[in-house]
Amino acid sequence: MKATCWMGKEKIEVREVPDPRILNSRDAIVRVTSTAICGSDLHLYNGFVPTMEPEDILGHEFMGEVVEVGGGVQNLRVGDRVVVPFPIACGACAACQAEAYSLCENSNPNAWLAEKLWGHAVCGVYGYSHMMGGFAGGQAQYARVPFADVGPLKVDADLPDEKVLFLSDILPTGYMGAEMCNLQGGDVVAVWGAGPVGQFAMASAFLLGAERVIAIDRFPYRLAMAAEKTGAETINYEEVDSVLDTLNEMTGGRGPDACIDAVGLEAHAPGLQYAYDRTKQAMGLESDRPIALREAIMACRNGGTVSVIGVYGGFIDKFPMGSLMNRSLTVRTGQCHVQRYMRPLLNRIRQGEIDPSFVITHRLSLADAPRAYRMFRDKEDNCEKVVLSPH
Amino acid sequence: MITGMGTEARQGGAGTDRQGDAGGGGTRAGSTGRSARGRPANRPNGSRPDGEGFATALGWFSIGLGLSEVVAPRRVARLIGIEDDPRERAILRALGVREIMSGIAILSQPRARWVWSRVAGDAMDLALLGTALASDRTERPRTSVATAAVLGVTALDVLCSQRLTRAEHRIQVQRSVTINRTPEEVYQFWRNLENLPRFTSHLEAVRVIDDRRSHWQARAPVGTTIEWDAEIVEDRPNELIAWRAVEGADVPNSGSVRFAPAPGRRGTEVHVAIDYNPPGGQVGAAVAKLFREEPTQQLGDDLRALKQVLETGEVLVSDATVRRGLHPARPDPAPGTT
Numbered sequence: 001m002k003a004t005c006w007m008g009k010e011k012i013e014v015r016e017v018p019d020p021r022i023l024n025s026r027d028a029i030v031r032v033t034s035t036a037i038c039g040s041d042l043h044l045y046n047g048f049v050p051t052m053e054p055e056d057i058l059g060h061e062f063m064g065e066v067v068e069v070g071g072g073v074q075n076l077r078v079g080d081r082v083v084v085p086f087p088i089a090c091g092a093c094a095a096c097q098a099e100a101y102s103l104c105e106n107s108n109p110n111a112w113l114a115e116k117l118w119g120h121a122v123c124g125v126y127g128y129s130h131m132m133g134g135f136a137g138g139q140a141q142y143a144r145v146p147f148a149d150v151g152p153l154k155v156d157a158d159l160p161d162e163k164v165l166f167l168s169d170i171l172p173t174g175y176m177g178a179e180m181c182n183l184q185g186g187d188v189v190a191v192w193g194a195g196p197v198g199q200f201a202m203a204s205a206f207l208l209g210a211e212r213v214i215a216i217d218r219f220p221y222r223l224a225m226a227a228e229k230t231g232a233e234t235i236n237y238e239e240v241d242s243v244l245d246t247l248n249e250m251t252g253g254r255g256p257d258a259c260i261d262a263v264g265l266e267a268h269a270p271g272l273q274y275a276y277d278r279t280k281q282a283m284g285l286e287s288d289r290p291i292a293l294r295e296a297i298m299a300c301r302n303g304g305t306v307s308v309i310g311v312y313g314g315f316i317d318k319f320p321m322g323s324l325m326n327r328s329l330t331v332r333t334g335q336c337h338v339q340r341y342m343r344p345l346l347n348r349i350r351q352g353e354i355d356p357s358f359v360i361t362h363r364l365s366l367a368d369a370p371r372a373y374r375m376f377r378d379k380e381d382n383c384e385k386v387v388l389s390p391h
Numbered sequence: 392m393i394t395g396m397g398t399e400a401r402q403g404g405a406g407t408d409r410q411g412d413a414g415g416g417g418t419r420a421g422s423t424g425r426s427a428r429g430r431p432a433n434r435p436n437g438s439r440p441d442g443e444g445f446a447t448a449l450g451w452f453s454i455g456l457g458l459s460e461v462v463a464p465r466r467v468a469r470l471i472g473i474e475d476d477p478r479e480r481a482i483l484r485a486l487g488v489r490e491i492m493s494g495i496a497i498l499s500q501p502r503a504r505w506v507w508s509r510v511a512g513d514a515m516d517l518a519l520l521g522t523a524l525a526s527d528r529t530e531r532p533r534t535s536v537a538t539a540a541v542l543g544v545t546a547l548d549v550l551c552s553q554r555l556t557r558a559e560h561r562i563q564v565q566r567s568v569t570i571n572r573t574p575e576e577v578y579q580f581w582r583n584l585e586n587l588p589r590f591t592s593h594l595e596a597v598r599v600i601d602d603r604r605s606h607w608q609a610r611a612p613v614g615t616t617i618e619w620d621a622e623i624v625e626d627r628p629n630e631l632i633a634w635r636a637v638e639g640a641d642v643p644n645s646g647s648v649r650f651a652p653a654p655g656r657r658g659t660e661v662h663v664a665i666d667y668n669p670p671g672g673q674v675g676a677a678v679a680k681l682f683r684e685e686p687t688q689q690l691g692d693d694l695r696a697l698k699q700v701l702e703t704g705e706v707l708v709s710d711a712t713v714r715r716g717l718h719p720a721r722p723d724p725a726p727g728t729t
């Protein structure tokens with residue numbers, strides 16, 4: 001089959017590789033009909049995630065048709081159409097039973113590697129480094145899905161791929177980002193990053209009762225999408241002197257009730273702070289650039305909530321702990337517990353409350369993956385989200 | 392140096408090979424003599440002073456970075472992809488001075504010598520890797536992966552303690568895991584010793600001879616096996632099993648497993664302690680090799696596998712771990728094809 005392979009930093013190739021096979025009894029093999037490139041994939045592309053190997057297959061957002069099931073899978077049949085959640089989860093451990101699927105204790109065969117970096121390991125993820133399990137990803141014609149009796153969500157044929165594909169990751173992720181804000185009614189929510197994850201966080205904040213949502217980014221086309229499609233107000237951080245002052249101005253000096261970081265470890269900023277973090281990162285002194293996170297903490301109102309869904313990998317510097325502690329802030333974080341949100345969000349899609357396909361700007365074939373990664377990374381051609389067709 | 396590091400970091404980064412025979416260690420010209428898992432080849436006895444180690448690493452990093460910023464701001468600027476103009480250069484110089492000062496402050500406290508050499512090695516690797524990233528001739532992906540891996544190794548070498556007591560040849564390890572099953576269930580499973588190979592990486596087979604005695608067969612490197620008879624010396628149903636190899640075994644060893652209900656209906660805490668005493672000679676060498684890498688980690692992996700078998704029915708494999716040795720996360724060819 002053809003698959004998108006990581007061949008090194010900024011090197012993506014679509015290569016011919018062996019077809020996947022059933023390796024465990026609860027596996028299924030899925031013929032991928034649609035797959036997407038995620039902001040998280042850019043962290044791999046740009047070389048910020050350790051324990052990648054050349055020829056690793058990428059991709060954790062995919063859906064398709066079941067073509068084979070292992071003996072232990074009772075609830076799926078060949079021919080079923082499924083969306084696959086990115087966290088691989090067993091359904092039986094204490095974490096899964098608490099619906100904290102991305103903390104599954106049984107799905108990461110390289111848990112020892114993750115333990116070294118983080119103290120304790122988390123779930124396995126498709127196409128996301130050896131530390132996250134060493135599973136082949138779904139930007140391919142076929143994919144092996146472990147614990148297929150737990151993760152994949154069956155969807156009816158009347159809903160097109162484009163409407164349900166993002167149940168695999170970014171729609172639940174944005175939703176969880178908003179849910180973690182614990183909105184009480186009348187809240188103002190600020191969202192750093194108007195990428196696809198940020199867009200869904202904004203839309204979800206409104207679904208969960210936010211009064212106002214403020215989007216912060218530097219790309220006019222992304223801010224325009226946020227305004228048009230989700231109803232957010234916008235701040236272009238390159239056009240204001242200070243995001244903090246602007247937010248204070250917009251909220252009567254209080255600051256937003258909740259701040260969502262949908263940017264993650266590769267944040268950008270004009271000026272000295274960027275040079276500082278970029279230097280430290282390049283020299284291996286800190287692994288992540290927490291520019292948006294710092295700002296989100298400083299901006300949040302006293303007693304408010306900072307919800308971190310942007311991905312961080314390792315260690316950061318100049319973390320405003322004093323602001324966090326003295327002002328009684330709450331921080332909530334996590335890789336999304338996708339399985340927890342798929343069904344309720346599928347219902348919302350069915351009922352027309354949200355149509356996630358609005359973020360798609362590019363529909364390409366799998367063979368275009370190398371170009372698509374570059375375009376999405378460099379935000380060229382007003383690229384917001386790329387969906388690839390493997391067949 | 393750079394090439395050596397690259398390869399080494401690759402092994403350290405994703406060594407899924409439990410028995411540690413992938414590449415056979417990493418002492419290469421100019422490298423810091425790390426073994427395949429990125430561990431120091433000769434670990435001093437006793438536990439390491441973690442806070443101190445971290446501080447030292449930071450000190451060296453700071454000095455290394457500071458020096459390059461002060462001496463070669465242009466190069467650093469280019470390296471990190473920022474504009475190379477006089478203003479940015481001045482910023483980098485200022486950052487550099489600050490880094491050096493903080494580095495010296497961190498280092499100017501007395502601490503054990505081995506910490507110095509260990510971490511200094513990493514810091515130097517990193518500094519060189521940083522330089523390599525700026526050079527056009529270097530294979531960038533490889534060096535950046537290496538940098539990431541060294542960063543991980545360094546940070547973790549100093550942050551995570553692996554308390555490993557090793558009196559000459561003797562190896563003592565202990566690990567625990569919490570399993571979402573009752574003590575009865577876990578005890579029952581373990582008490583049938585023939586189940587052990589289902590979750591341990593080095594046991595090939597265990598045959599129960601009678602209520603007390605059993606015959607164990609373990610995989611050793613290069614296709615050899617080691618065998619011994621063991622006897623159960625204590626058996627308290629649902630609480631504890633202790634065993635030891637009978638007198639005259641090639642590899643004197645003993646172990647115990649304790650089952651305790653975890654608080655708040657969190658299942659069962661399984662505490663395992665194992666004690667090996669490999670003799671000298673060929674067998675001893677083989678056994679030493681078997682456990683050379685990370686006996687604690689190996690036991691940890693085994694217990695995780697036990698948890699998987701009891702909670703999910705089998706041990707999950709990924710494309711990268713389905714067979715031993717480092718290989719990419721992509722499907723293997725079906726057997727019989729190429």
Ligand SMILES: NC(=O)c1ccc[n+]([C@@H]2O[C@H](COP(=O)([O-])OP(=O)(O)OC[C@H]3O[C@@H](n4cnc5c(N)ncnc54)[C@H](O)[C@@H]3O)[C@@H](O)[C@H]2O)c1
Pocket residue numbers: 038039040041042043169170173192193194195196197198216217218219222237262263264265266267268269291292308309310311334335336384
């Ligand atoms: N928690 C999870 O489970 C989960 C799931 C999916 C993605 N993510 C993470 O979410 C993040 C965003 O993903 P995406 O697909 O939207 O990526 P993306 O690259 O499309 O979007 C990131 C956006 O952040 C903006 N940005 C950069 N620096 C900024 C700053 N200082 N202030 C404000 N905005 C800034 C960029 O301009 C860009 O528009 C990534 O880190 C990704 O890894 C997390």
Ligand SMILES: [Zn+2]
Pocket residue numbers: 038039040041060061086169170
């Ligand atoms: Zn994703």
Ligand SMILES: [Zn+2]
Pocket residue numbers: 089090091092093094095096097103104105106107
């Ligand atoms: Zn689980």
